[in-house]
Amino acid sequence: MKFTQQLPKGVADLFSQDYQLKQQVIEDLKQLNRQYGFRQIQTPTFEYYDLFINLPGTMDTDQMIKMVDHDGKILVLRPDATIPITRMVASSYNDDHPESKLSYVTNIFRMENGESDVFSRSFMQVGVEHFGKACVEVDVEMIALAIESFKKVGLDRFQLDIGQATYFKALIGEAGLSTEDQLIVQEKIEQKNLPELKQLLEEFQLDEEIKNVLLQLPHLFGTSEAVLNQADELAINSKMKEAVQYLRDVYSLVDQLGYGAFISIDLGLINHLNYYTGVVFQGFIYDFGKPVIQGGRYDDLPPYFGMQQDAIGFGVYVDDLIAALKARGLLQNQTSPTILVYAAEWAEGFKVARELRRLGFEVEITKEVPSSNNAFVIDLNTKTIQTPQSNEKKTYTNMEDLTQKVGVIYGSN
Numbered sequence: 081m082k083f084t085q086q087l088p089k090g091v092a093d094l095f096s097q098d099y100q101l102k103q104q105v106i107e108d109l110k111q112l113n114r115q116y117g118f119r120q121i122q123t124p125t126f127e128y129y130d131l132f133i134n135l136p137g138t139m140d141t142d143q144m145i146k147m148v149d150h151d152g153k154i155l156v157l158r159p160d161a162t163i164p165i166t167r168m169v170a171s172s173y174n175d176d177h178p179e180s181k182l183s184y185v186t187n188i189f190r191m192e193n194g195e196s197d198v199f200s201r202s203f204m205q206v207g208v209e210h211f212g213k214a215c216v217e218v219d220v221e222m223i224a225l226a227i228e229s230f231k232k233v234g235l236d237r238f239q240l241d242i243g244q245a246t247y248f249k250a251l252i253g254e255a256g257l258s259t260e261d262q263l264i265v266q267e268k269i270e271q272k273n274l275p276e277l278k279q280l281l282e283e284f285q286l287d288e289e290i291k292n293v294l295l296q297l298p299h300l301f302g303t304s305e306a307v308l309n310q311a312d313e314l315a316i317n318s319k320m321k322e323a324v325q326y327l328r329d330v331y332s333l334v335d336q337l338g339y340g341a342f343i344s345i346d347l348g349l350i351n352h353l354n355y356y357t358g359v360v361f362q363g364f365i366y367d368f369g370k371p372v373i374q375g376g377r378y379d380d381l382p383p384y385f386g387m388q389q390d391a392i393g394f395g396v397y398v399d400d401l402i403a404a405l406k407a408r409g410l411l412q413n414q415t416s417p418t419i420l421v422y423a424a425e426w427a428e429g430f431k432v433a434r435e436l437r438r439l440g441f442e443v444e445i446t447k448e449v450p451s452s453n454n455a456f457v458i459d460l461n462t463k464t465i466q467t468p469q470s471n472e473k474k475t476y477t478n479m480e481d482l483t484q485k486v487g488v489i490y491g492s493n
C-alpha cells in the first residue's frame with residue numbers, strides 16, 4: 081500500500097532530477113550576478129511581523145504566513161526578500177562605504193489562495209539589490225542584468241516591460257484618494273481591466289482630467305517612442321513629465337547597448353509590491369502567462385530604516401522560470417552518469433570506489449551484474465570499463481591505468 085499523507089496546499093516535494101535542474105539554473109544565475117559585482121548574503125527565514133507592516137508601501141498582510149513566538153510576538157515567514165535586505169544593509173550602513181551590491185538565493189513564503197490547484201506558497205527567488213545613488217546608468221545596468229539572466233539560461237524569446245511608478249503616483253496623488261482606494265485603482269490598471277476601472281473612477285467622482293489620463297494608462301504600452309510621446313502629452317504635472325523624460329533616457333541607453341529589441345514600455349505597469357518609486361520592470365517569456373522577473377526602484381524604503389540611500393533591484397521567480405524552460409525543452413540534466421563498480425567482493429569494490437571518489441568521481445558499488453547499457457560500469461572481475469550506450473569494453477591493467485582511462489572517458493562525456 082502506498083503512503084498517502086497529503087501535503088498542505090501550495091507546497092511540493094522536489095525529486096532529485098528536478099532538484100538537480102533547479103540547482104543548475106540557480107548556479108547559472110548566481111554566476112552571472114557575481115560577474116556583475118553582486119555579493120551574496122542571507123537574511124533569516126522568519127522575522128517580526130512589525131518589520132513588514134509599519135512600512136510605507138508594504139505588501140498585503142493577508143499574504144503573510146504568521147507564527148506566534150513564546151512571548152506572544154508575531155513572526156512572519158519571509159514574504160519578501162527586499163524589505164529584510166534593506167533592514168540588514170541599514171543595520172550595518174556606514175558613510176565610508178555608501179554603495180552596496182548584494183545578491184540572494186532564497187525561499188519566499190506567501191499565503192496565496194489560488195482557485196486552480198497550481199499555486200505556490202513557497203517559492204525560490206534569485207535576486208539582486210543595489211543600494212547607492214539613483215541614476216540612469218544604475219537603472220540601465222539592472223535592466224541589462226535582467227535581460228542577461230534570461231539569456232544565461234538559454235532563452236532568446238522574452239520581453240522586459242519597463243514602466244515608471246512615479247508617473248502613476250504623481251497622477252493619483254492629485255486625485256485625493258485614500259491609499260486603499262489608490263491601490264484598488266492601481267490593481268485595475270495593472271490588470272488592464274478597463275470596464276471595472278471605468279466604473280470605479282465614476283464611483284470615486286474623480287476630476288475629469290485625472291480620470292481621463294487614468295483611463296489611458298492601460299493603453300500606454302508598446303515598443304515604440306510613440307508611447308513615450310503620448311505619455312508626455314498626457315502628463316498633467318511636472319513630476320509626470322520628468323518621469324517620462326527619465327524613462328526616455330533609460331530606454332535610449334538600453335537601446336544603445338543593443339537590448340532595444342527586448343524592451344516594451346508600459347506606463348500601466350506599477351508592480352504588485354507597493355514600495356516601488358521609479359523605474360519598474362517585469363520580464364516575460366513568450367507563451368508563459370506570468371512574469372518571471374519583477375523589480376524596480378524603491379527609494380523610499382532605505383530612508384525608512386534611517387539610511388539615506390536610493391535602491392533598485394529585481395528578483396527572478398526561479399520555479400516559474402524552470403516551468404517555462406521545461407515547457408520549451410531548454411532544460412537538460414548536465415550531470416555525468418554515476419560510475420558503477422561491479423565487484424564480486426564488496427570490500428575490493430569499496431577500495432576502488434574510494435580511490436575514484438577521492439579523485440572527484442561519483443561512484444557506486446554493486447554486487448549485481450548491471451543490466452542497463454546506459455550505465456558506466458567498471459567490472460573488477462574482468463578488469464573492463466564499459467561506457468554508456470556502447471557495447472565496446474576497454475580493458476585496464478592496474479589502478480593507475482584505471483583512473484587514467486576513467487578520467488579520459490569521463491572528460492569526453
Ligand SMILES: N[C@@H](Cc1c[nH]c[nH+]1)C(=O)O
Pocket residue numbers: 160161162207208209353374375376378392393394395
Ligand atoms: N522583492 C520583489 C523583487 C524585487 C527585488 N528588488 C526589487 N524588487 C518581488 O518579490 O517581486
